[in-house]
């Protein structure tokens with residue numbers, strides 16, 4: 036796929052590079068009919084079903100509660116140190132909005148700069164295309180194994196599985212990703228994929244799966260890190276190909292950026308001969324000045340650090356230094372369709388810091404696996420349904436109490452609660468079958484549109500006082516369909532006097 040035949044705002048597939056959509060109509064964004072995302076974006080069960088299982092797992096809830104509370108406290112401390120955090124956050128929001136408005140132009144500039152510096156850019160409409168491109172590149176390099184830097188984009192497209200099907204072994208090198216891979220598990224957090232595991236569980240995985248591990252390994256964090264280090268070192272030294280994601284790409288110079296904490300990224304990005312980077316198209320920023328803002332926002336919001344330990348930046352290839360072949364795969368996989376939604380497109384501003392996960396009361400209890408997609412928590416609840424089409428992830432927009440904590444902490448001020456409500460509306464409007472809920476709302480709408488019916492309904496509701504027998508709430512054991520509500524929520528007893536009656540009484544005086 037080339038940029039001029041693609042699904043971005045550069046025009047329809049029949050109008051290659053159509054500049055109408057770039058200069059004269061800058062508000063045209065995305066294509067609603069663009070291909071939807073495939074890969075690890077859908078679960079095989081609805082959120083409530085999957086969450087029910089997680090809620091029964093006491094160990095999981097304890098692990099999550101402890102980990103999220105620790106990260107929350109660290110984040111709050113370092114964010115509190117920045118006097119102009121609100122302005123910085125607004126700058127991040129504004130840069131993202133402006134970048135999305137001209138995403139096609141920035142991507143083409145990025146392609147030109149990467150190419151001018153000796154790299155090759157590939158455009159992938161969806162996960163299937165991206166996997167085919169990467170597999171072909173690894174095979175062309177004559178490799179049957181690769182080392183990987185943690186990357187949400189490659190998890191999204193299920194790259195490891197695609198490589199395995201082609202006889203290529205992918206070694207995850209981020210410690211938490213390694214734990215998940217060796218445990219044949221799934222990541223459950225954007226930043227800390229093994230957040231659901233505690234030290235004792237990690238020790239058990241290492242003893243079971245690392246061939247050369249010391250049998251006297253303890254669950255001391257330093258010992259566990261040392262075991263992982265010697266396991267990985269050998270793989271770093273022999274790998275001919277590395278695969279990374281990208282946190283950002285600077286269009287003006289074609290520079291890619293990866294931020295990480297363990298140094299494994301630096302090894303992958305410098306040692307192998309061939310480097311392949313898979314990046315969602317929304318990760319581009321126009322200039323270095325823009326990058327500066329995000330490099331301040333990201334570490335404080337994610338790991339609660341003032342700056343991250345390793346920031347790797349590279350552009351194209353440098354003869355005799357680092358990888359001698361560089362490929363950048365630009366991934367759409369549903370993003371162009373998200374861009375076409377005026378309200379929902381804000382989800383593409385996400386810099387994957389995971390702050391919204393750590394404050395979300397639903398995530399903290401249900402854990403990441405319940406969301407089904409590689410993107411869990413509040414951002415997952417708005418991003419996954421948009422990438423796949425809301426009909427494919429219909430339960431996720433409801434996986435929220437709408438408390439707004441996610442919006443408060445988001446470093447780029449994504450209004451997640453409003454997008455959740457917007458997606459719930461889309462889901463309801465798409466319903467064609469009649470449900471008890473739709474019947475109830477239709478009846479309510481009728482009653483609320485007619486004063487006579489409304490007064491009758493209020494009088495009927497007053498009968499509920501008989502059931503309450505003086506209590507403040509109605510009994511939890513009401514018959515269906517009322518039991519659907521009372522099983523999990525309080526239903527207040529109707530008051531003696533309604534607002535309308537009180538108003539009439541007051542104004543008669």
Ligand code: SF4
Pocket residue numbers: 336384385386387388389390391392414441444445446447448449
């Ligand atoms: S939505 Fe905001 S808080 Fe959540 S991961 Fe993305 S940038 Fe971070």
